[in-house]
């Protein structure tokens with residue numbers, strides 16, 4: 001069922017999550033909510049925010065209060081971006097066209113996946129606000145270069161290079177429901193791409209270690225990418241301090257602390273636990289974004305207090321997309337924005353730039 005107005009009794013991300021079960025089939029639901037293996041990291045991403053407690057700062061002056069920020073040359077009205085999520089048509093018949101309508105209407109940053117179910121050009125044509133393009137480097141580097149050129153020509157303002165999923169995670173939940181794309185939904189941006197021949201490994205060989213890893217991305221690909229595009233490059237999937245230095249040395253323009261929503265390597269720490277160490281290493285040299293587990297405005301406040309400039313959400317906006325299309329996505333963003341504003345007022349922060357560790361309670 002597709003609503004043109006927001007259905008009643010939806011007040012939080014959790015309400016949308018519960019409602020969305022009824023708006024998609026069980027296979028798509030399993031793909032959406034699932035994490036890798038035992039889903040320990042996926043669960044931890046959310047619980048770790050609850051472990052951090054806040055401290056009020058009262059009787060402050062709020063004249064001129066706002067949630068605006070400047071990020072890589074764009075002004076955003078609030079620090080919540082839509083993370084790249086594959087195949088929106090699994091969740092709503094209009095797919096990414098509904099999502100981009102919502103993002104444009106409310107002015108939210110949106111990152112369009114390489115694996116979108118609507119052509120990257122068609123998404124851009126329907127946007128009235130700047131978009132970023134998420135890049136999965138493909139085994140065929142010529143095709144990858146073409147993809148980057150297409151994103152540039154379509155007007156995308158930055159490339160978000162995902163580095164944490166060179167291979168698929170152990171997705172038991174997907175295996176249990178035999179997840180596969182239904183007819184009519186595909187990675188349209190990759191149509192016509194040559195795929196490497198599948199090497200049929202014998203029982204004695206490892207399918208992964210017998211050829212499949214030869215074309216996976218390496219740090220050299222960032223140098224290569226910089227040589228073929230002038231778009232800013234933001235690296236998504238940073239979970240280690242060692243990788244920070246490598247990425248900054250190569251001249252990337254931003255970092256996203258992300259464990260892919262717990263969908264790739266299980267038992268990684270939550271991103272909010274990783275953030276302080278990574279922010280210390282970055283020391284303000286490039287902006288940091290964080291995703292994985294954001295479900296409340298207070299989560300956003302905590303991420304900003306610990307060093308992020310903005311956050312991205314993945315599953316939450318897809319829940320809303322499935323329940324009420326573009327209207328749902330706008331409503332969900334408004335819920336999170338209002339929760340963030342309330343949290344800012346109650347912790348005494350007039351602007352995002354006043355959010356710091358002083359609002360975290362220390363026992």
Ligand SMILES: Cc1cc2nc3c(=O)[nH]c(=O)nc-3n(C[C@H](O)[C@H](O)[C@H](O)COP(=O)(O)O)c2cc1C
Nearest residue numbers: 083084085086113162260261291292293313314315
């Ligand atoms: C269904 C689904 C598909 C995703 N597809 C992509 C993708 O195509 N590219 C990518 O970089 N990340 C992808 N991600 C990861 C998200 O960009 C983001 O890191 C993650 O969802 C954040 O966690 P959250 O869902 O708890 O907010 C996907 C996540 C989900 C849930």
Ligand SMILES: CC(C)CC(=O)C(=O)O
Nearest residue numbers: 085086115165168260263
């Ligand atoms: C097509 C997939 C690789 C998309 C993805 O990143 C995910 O499902 O987490």
